[in-house]
Amino acid sequence: MGIVIKDILAVLPENGSDVVKETSIYIEGEKITGIGIQPDGFQEDKVIEGKDRLVIPGFINAHTHSYMTTFRNVADDLSFMDWLFGTIDPLEGKLVPEDAYWGAKLAIMEMMRCGTTTFSDMQMHIHQTTRAVKETGMRAVIGRGLVGGMDGDKVNEAGMSRLNEAYEEMEDGKDCSRLNFRLAPHAPYTCDPGYLKYLAQEAKKKELGIHIHLSESVSECEGTAKDYGCTPIEYAEKAGVFDVPCVAAHCVQVDDKDIEILARHGVSVVTNPASNMKLGNGFAPIQKMMDAGVNVCLGTDGAASNNSLNMFHELSLLTLVHKGTGKTPQCISAKEGFRIATINGAKALGLEAEIGSIEVGKKADLAILNLNTPSMTPRNNLIAGLCYSANGSEVETVLINGQITMENRKILTFDEEEVYREIGKICTRLELDKKTY
Ligand SMILES: [Zn+2]
Structure with missing residues (x-):
């Protein structure tokens, strides 16, 4: 099938940055096969008119837990440890696998509607996110969250059964080119040194990347300092976590030595400004990390x-909070922010040859925005508009892997009403909808 997006403004990479140019984009099968020049033998099956529209590479949400949408707005204004162990953990214990499937589907719906085309997930119910990804046409990198420890010199039963689940899920996802997998040790405070070392060795042996939470809160850092006399980053380094491609979520509480370790090992850091602020954890020093050569996504x-899973909201926070907290309006420019939300995420996930920018030969993972919207008018600087003005409602059409998954704001690959109904049933069963509103 040949799709042409005709005469459209497009965010295109140029000399390590991005520019906006008017062009036409040709898509055959899963890939972009022409930009500005129609490829030989192109068969035009579908035309998307680009007038008053802007096409961008789909956002890459490099750290989420998609099944947790069911817990939206149930545990707010709490400290990190009260939030996690006091509220969220007990609720998670009540979820059945089918709930995680509908939660992931709701997450995909929200992300797709706001221009996200790839997400990196840490989850605890195998086969559920994979099933939702397969059905919806989304792209994802999935890791079964791993929590465990040692029993003498052997990995304990809980740790081993979760690892085996992770491998079982990888088998299940082998037939879908939009699915990739990583090992996902949860955090230093839930994986003891022996278990983490074992997982790092497994990742090396199986040529898998690692996705982990690191240095998220002050209490986490106090814990590793007290128990092991080191920072969470040093703890992970010692265990060998950075000897394989590693994506570390948060890295809020880091010192200069930590940043040097992250840079030396080529660790990618995922910053999550909304979550870090909401849980009172602070701000990751991402300008410092980028200056040291760390890939930040x-x-x-x-x-x-x-x-919220809205990457426009996150991008806005990313490009604003560091200016405010550091009193440095020059830091994290709109152009830098946009790359952090797109190509840097692709690099972190080892997918930069396939996604993250609009280039010939890459997968057609694209979001098309309507520019005849108040937030994007006038068109003085469209990349600034994406960071500081847009809110996601401008996204009209989305393509993932060359497939049109949303057109004119209607999702084509699954039934949205069914998702609302099923999520409603889950919340009633878990007694989350206490009608307090
Ligand atoms: Zn997380």
């Missing part, structure tokens, strides 16, 4: 701690 974290 962007994530929303789960809907229980954000409480």
Whole structure:
């Protein structure tokens, strides 16, 4: 099938940055096969008119927990440890796998509607996010959250069964090119040194990347200092976590030595400004990290701690909070922010040859925005508009892997009403909808 997006303004990479140009984009099968020049033998099956529209590479949400949408707005204004162990953990215990499937589907709906085309997920019910991804046409990198420890010199039963689940899920996802997998040790405070070391060795042996939470809160850092005499970053380094491609979520509480370690090992850091602010954890020093050569990308974290999966909202925070907290309006420019939300995420996930920018040969993962909207008018600087003015409602049409998954704001790949109905049933069963509103 040949799709042409005709005469459209497009955000295109140029010399390590991005520019906006008017062009036409040709798509055959899963890939972009021409920009500005129609490829030989192109068969035009579908035309998307580009007048008054802007096409961008789909956002890459590099850290989330998609199944947690069910817990949106149920545990707010709490400290990190009260939020996690006092409210969210007990609720998670009540979820059945089918709930995680509908939660992931709701997350995908929210992300797709706001121009996200890839997400990196840490979850605890295998086969559920994968099933939702397969059905919706979304792209994802999935990791079964791993929590465990050692029993003598052996990994304990809980740790081993979760790892085996992770491998079982990888088998299940082998037939879908939009699915990739990582090992996902949850955090230093839920994986003891022996278990984390074992997982790092497994990742190396199986050539898998790692997705982990690191240095998110002050209490986490106090814990590793007290128990092991080091920072969470040093703890992970010692365990060998950075000997494989590693995506570390948060890295809020880091010192100069930590940043040097992250840079030396080529660790990618996912910053999650909304979640870090909401849980009172602070701000990751991302300008310092970028100056040290760390690849920084962007994530929303789960809907229980954000409480939105809208990357426009996150991009706005990313490009604003550091200016405010550091009294440095020059830092994290709109152009830098946009790359953090797109190509840097692709690099973090090892997918930069396939996604993250609009280029010939890459997968057609695209979001088309209507520019005849108040937030994008006038068109003085469209990349600034994406960071500081847009809110996601401008996204009209989305393509993932060359497939049109949303057209004129209607999702084509699944039934949205069914998702609302099923989420409603889950919340009633879990007694979350206490009609307090
Ligand atoms: Zn997280």
